[in-house]
Amino acid sequence: MKSIDLYKLLKEKGYSFFSGVPCSYFISLLNNISRDETSFYFVAPNEGLAVSFAAGAYLGGKNVVVIMQNSGLGNAINPLSSLCIPFGIPMLFFISGRAYGIEDEPQHKIIGKAMRKILESLSISAYDLPKNDTDAYGCVKRAHSESIENRKLVALVVKKDVLEHDENSFRHFNIPHYKWKNIFIENEYKLRMSRTTALCTIVGSVNQDVVVISTTGTSSRELFAIQDRTSHFYMQGSMGHAAGIGLGVACSTDKKVVVIDGDGALLMHMGVMSSIGHYRPKNLVHIVIDNESYESTGGQPTTSGTVDFSEVAFNCDYRNSAFCTTASKLSELVKTSLINDGPNFIHVKVSSSEIPKASRITEKISPHQLTERFCDFLRR
Ligand SMILES: Cc1ncc(C[n+]2csc(CCOP(=O)(O)OP(=O)(O)O)c2C)c(N)n1
Structure with missing residues (x-):
């Protein structure tokens, strides 16, 4: 699936707020989000804060997508289990599948293997995002409905190369009031x-x-x-x-x-x-x-x-x-x-x-x- 198509589908479903910590699997998706001035991407310092921000934005009336590498799941478990689930705050996640069914670096292996079991034991529905366009569309639509209708956490696991890269680059935000003189000029x-x-x-x-x-x-x-x-x-x-x-x-x-x-x-x-x-x-x-x-x-x-x-x-x-x-x-x-x-x-x-x-x-x-x-x- 092309990242831009996934992004357009999410917009269609009412998602205009995104938060997360990047993974290289999501380079193009993040680039597309950053280039749309009608969307907001919250640059979270850690995956737990990506979740708590998304929870707050949901309470404030927004649908939020959280994007993270599976190695960040551990950082997110506390706000997922003690905030989103007990308070019935729905959320759609995209989690990259490092070492998930493929050979990868040693530091990814344990979480790659355990991720689905962890999600399951937290009562978070999880689906592998299919590579094929039609199946992927259907999967995202179902995940969205399941999340919103049941006020549930739903995770879409994205394996390597399931999201196609495109040529877009990240748009650096114009933050108006840097306190610093040594800024990104x-x-x-x-x-x-x-x-x-x-x-x-x-x-x-x-x-x-x-x-x-x-x-x-x-x-x-x-x-x-x-x-x-x-x-x-x-x-x-x-x-x-x-x-x-x-x-x-x-x-x-x-x-x-x-x-x-x-x-x-x-x-x-x-x-x-x-x-x-x-x-x-x-x-x-x-x-x-x-x-x-x-x-x-x-x-x-x-x-x-x-x-x-x-x-x-x-x-x-x-x-x-x-x-x-x-x-x-x-x-x-x-x-x-x-x-x-x-x-x-x-x-x-x-x-x-x-x-x-x-x-x-x-x-x-x-x-x-x-x-x-x-x-x-x-x-x-
Ligand atoms: C908990 C967790 N979240 C996300 C990642 C994916 N990741 C690996 S390196 C990296 C960037 C680190 O940024 P920085 O410390 O500024 O170093 P730089 O990449 O600029 O050298 C990220 C997000 C990770 N390894 N672990």
Whole structure:
């Protein structure tokens, strides 16, 4: 089915509000939504908030579609089970089927297998979206009626390549009042260092004995391509939890720990900043590489253009907090952060990567091997 046709059908059925966290399976659907000025797409920091927003919008008189990757189902379960179901709030979901009946990366395998059982045990009706146009139309129409008439949650599971991609790109919203000067202005964006430069600079500023924990998606892949070290832990999956892992390592060892976060990932579970500020590990440096987008899933915008992360870190009681846009400043900040007591925070604004197709880490090292290698390094 073409994404544009699915989108038109949803509009026909009265859906003009959409919320979610992107998955690459939905690139074209999200692009189409963003290009229609009569629709609203809520850029949710996590799938739970995508659901609670949709619930609120339903109460306010809108029909809302929630779009998510199946790895985000866990984030959504609480508001699904304790809000939507008991309060009889209907919702139509599109959930991507990563590792659902197909080979996929290890971090997707467990949820790919469990997803249907989880949905079933939550009393959420779930249907696989057929590939064939006529069947797909019928399926969406039935799912819509079932959801609205019975005030139920209905999920449509979208397997790989069931939604055809088209040439449209994402329309970046014009948000009128950015508090920031470093916003997504095209010219200014082009002048920023690339994410690749930022990663090279970080690696070049830390020695082999410093732990580096990198966030999910292409940042980890790119770091792996730039330089692989036994001190690196490439977190694949568990989006938003790199800083949590870093906090755990920093509290349990004397090693210096650098966390490389993404803006989308940090926004997903920003509560970790309060934990870091509260527990104050001296040996932790938390860096957010901020490209104002979910680059790994097609470059949809995040809301980081209106967030002053370094101010948030400062107010969460990190010991030091700084902002930079140049490689020389970044290098200086990383080096001083490793000398001075932390927790230290560095917010670095970047443009997109120079290695758009960095290969998968699992081609060389499995997650299990990575854990063993990393534990050996920490116990050395
Ligand atoms: C819970 C969850 N939701 C969605 C995804 C799909 N996903 C993988 S990487 C990514 C984008 C991460 O964005 P950001 O941290 O800004 O890093 P960037 O992609 O820009 O490098 C998304 C949405 C996921 N892995 N897990």
